[in-house]
Amino acid sequence: MAGGKETPRQKMIGMMYLVLTALLALNVSKSILDAFVAIEENMQEANLTELFRGNEKRSEIVETSIDNSNPQRALKAKLYLETIKDIDEMTAKRIHLIDQLKIQLLTDCGEDVSTVGQKTSILMEKFNSKSAQIKPVRMNLDNVQGKDKYDEAMHLFIGEDIKKPVGKGIELWNSYLGFRKELTEKVASSQLRIDKNGKAFVDKAYYFKAPNITKFSDQKDLNDQLKRALKASNVHNDDETVLLDIFSSLSKNEYSTVHDITDVHWIGKTFDHAPSVAAIASLSSLQKDILSARAKAITLIRNRMGVGEYSFNKIIPLAYGPEVVNANEEFTVEVLMAAFDSDKQPEVIYNGATISDVHDGKGYLKLQAQGSTMDLNGTISIRNKSGIKKTMEWNKTVHVMKPSGSIEIPGYNLLYRTYNNIVDPTASGFPETVLTGSGVSITKSNGMYIVRPTGNGREATLIVSGKTKDGKIVQLKRVNYKVSNLPKPTLYWGGSAPGEPVSIHNTSLIAKYGPEIPLNVKFDILSWEVQISGAAPQKGTGNSIASLKNFLRAAPKGSLVSIFTRVQTPERLIMNVSGAYRI
Numbered sequence: 001m002a003g004g005k006e007t008p009r010q011k012m013i014g015m016m017y018l019v020l021t022a023l024l025a026l027n028v029s030k031s032i033l034d035a036f037v038a039i040e041e042n043m044q045e046a047n048l049t050e051l052f053r054g055n056e057k058r059s060e061i062v063e064t065s066i067d068n069s070n071p072q073r074a075l076k077a078k079l080y081l082e083t084i085k086d087i088d089e090m091t092a093k094r095i096h097l098i099d100q101l102k103i104q105l106l107t108d109c110g111e112d113v114s115t116v117g118q119k120t121s122i123l124m125e126k127f128n129s130k131s132a133q134i135k136p137v138r139m140n141l142d143n144v145q146g147k148d149k150y151d152e153a154m155h156l157f158i159g160e161d162i163k164k165p166v167g168k169g170i171e172l173w174n175s176y177l178g179f180r181k182e183l184t185e186k187v188a189s190s191q192l193r194i195d196k197n198g199k200a201f202v203d204k205a206y207y208f209k210a211p212n213i214t215k216f217s218d219q220k221d222l223n224d225q226l227k228r229a230l231k232a233s234n235v236h237n238d239d240e241t242v243l244l245d246i247f248s249s250l251s252k253n254e255y256s257t258v259h260d261i262t263d264v265h266w267i268g269k270t271f272d273h274a275p276s277v278a279a280i281a282s283l284s285s286l287q288k289d290i291l292s293a294r295a296k297a298i299t300l301i302r303n304r305m306g307v308g309e310y311s312f313n314k315i316i317p318l319a320y321g322p323e324v325v326n327a328n329e330e331f332t333v334e335v336l337m338a339a340f341d342s343d344k345q346p347e348v349i350y351n352g353a354t355i356s357d358v359h360d361g362k363g364y365l366k367l368q369a370q371g372s373t374m375d376l377n378g379t380i381s382i383r384n385k386s387g388i389k390k391t392m393e394w395n396k397t398v399h400v401m402k403p404s405g406s407i408e409i410p411g412y413n414l415l416y417r418t419y420n421n422i423v424d425p426t427a428s429g430f431p432e433t434v435l436t437g438s439g440v441s442i443t444k445s446n447g448m449y450i451v452r453p454t455g456n457g458r459e460a461t462l463i464v465s466g467k468t469k470d471g472k473i474v475q476l477k478r479v480n481y482k483v484s485n486l487p488k489p490t491l492y493w494g495g496s497a498p499g500e501p502v503s504i505h506n507t508s509l510i511a512k513y514g515p516e517i518p519l520n521v522k523f524d525i526l527s528w529e530v531q532i533s534g535a536a537p538q539k540g541t542g543n544s545i546a547s548l549k550n551f552l553r554a555a556p557k558g559s560l561v562s563i564f565t566r567v568q569t570p571e572r573l574i575m576n577v578s579g580a581y582r583i
Contacts, residue, residue, distance in 0.1 A: 096132035162268025430466025498579035
């Protein structure tokens with residue numbers, strides 16, 4: 001935190017900073033650290049997905065390069081593979097650097113990175129420090145002992161000043177920006193042309209001079225700056241959208257304001273007081289940016305090749321989803337781009353009859369809603385370039401329901417453990433509603449359902465079904481709910497919440513939820529401990545601190561009083577709840 005000669009004032013500030021950071025470290029709970037571990041694992045899996053996506057497109061180009069049935073296209077593929085080789089080399093260089101930084105950080109934290117693939121190992125596979133690989137090294141951060149260490153990340157990436165990072169931090173930043181420049185310029189300058197003899201060659205007329213954009217107010221501002229750079233260069237029309245996407249995905253504001261501190265560098269903002277597992281998760285996120293950009297670049301090159309035995313000359317956006325949903329029902333809308341040949345419209349058949357209304361590559365079927373469920377099916381056919389018909393079956397189920405209105409917030413699908421969650425399901429169009437589920441116990445009471453999660457799972461499922469007059473059960477909706485422990489209550493001293501001034505004449509402690517948490521739970525205070533700086537802690541039981549009047553009178557006015565309690569719910573769930581108050 002300090003180096004060289006310091007004045008007494010600088011030493012005092014440094015000591016205060018150390019105390020502050022120590023207090024901050026104490027607030028990093030195990031659950032938060034475990035969350036970072038989970039985020040890192042998800043990020044590693046996402047990295048493998050992006051790696052596979054790029055490799056899959058590269059494999060398609062490799063197959064084309066050895067297809068002797070089309071020599072001209074095979075030659076183009078071989079030339080494009082040279083470009084992809086360059087892209088992979090620049091990608092591997094960055095992935096390798098970030099892996100090295102992860103290993104260095106773990107080493108600085110005193111972690112064991114010498115063992116590989118064992119149950120207690122952090123490294124799940126061997127890391128070759130001398131050979132750059134595109135695939136990030138797999139790690140198991142559950143085995144990190146010092147998950148909450150943060151000094152090491154600050155020293156490694158920042159140095160002394162969060163506004164002016166040095167060493168590995170600035171090396172990482174420059175490498176990341178260098179990749180953005182190298183990748184976009186390489187992609188833009190790799191367009192091929194066919195000469196009069198039918199041979200492919202790189203068209204040097206196309207190029208992109210990547211700007212050094214490190215400051216933008218929002219996405220629109222970033223796009224506007226980038227579009228000016230694209231206009232100043234000579235980029236192929238088909239490349240502009242993808243180049244904008246790749247460049248934007250690799251762009252970050254270099255400086256920002258953090259907690260009223262201006263001009264904080266992105267490295268400083270990211271790694272300042274970051275626990276080791278959080279720092280590694282941030283590094284993996286950068287790897288995901290890099291691998292995703294690589295996949296997009298290779299996909300663009302793949303699309304330049306032209307594909308398939310079917311011809312397409314039109315594209316349209318399509319969005320598919322349910323036309324009717326029930327209140328609180330989770331649903332999915334599928335959005336895609338469809339390509340079709342306007343000169344070869346498909347043949348659509350329903351119930352053995354050919355549909356006459358076919359245009360824009362789609363068949364339009366108009367039906368009258370009847371009954372409770374309509375199972376629709378048929379075939380759709382399209383001819384390839386040789387005139388051979390390809391036929392596939394299609395089907396769709398439509399649930400017919402009575403009109404109803406609802407307003408919902410799907411993001412709040414949450415069930416609490418050890419709590420009677422009241423659920424009011426509705427099966428529109430059915431005489432009786434049935435609620436079932438998995439990972440929960442369900443009881444009916446006064447027309448409502450009481451749902452209680454069972455076990456330690458993080459998710460539970462509720463299923464709403466309608467029961468017909470003849471007893472048939474029709475499943476209408478299946479919704480996944482997150483399962484969480486009850487949130488901690490707020491500790492009130494008299495009528496004062498933490499941070500508010502209190503009177504020492506108030507002698508009651510109350511643990512309850514504030515108005516922002518509409519849960520009906522009664523908390524009993526089992527024990528308490530009161531701390532004031534410079535005085536011995538005082539302990540007691542129950543919700544009264546009347547015995548502390550003399551202790552509190554002895555404290556100077558304005559003293560900070562910290563109260564730590566153990567509270568219990570009617571379900572015997574015990575929590576530690578604390579608060580700090582000014583007297």
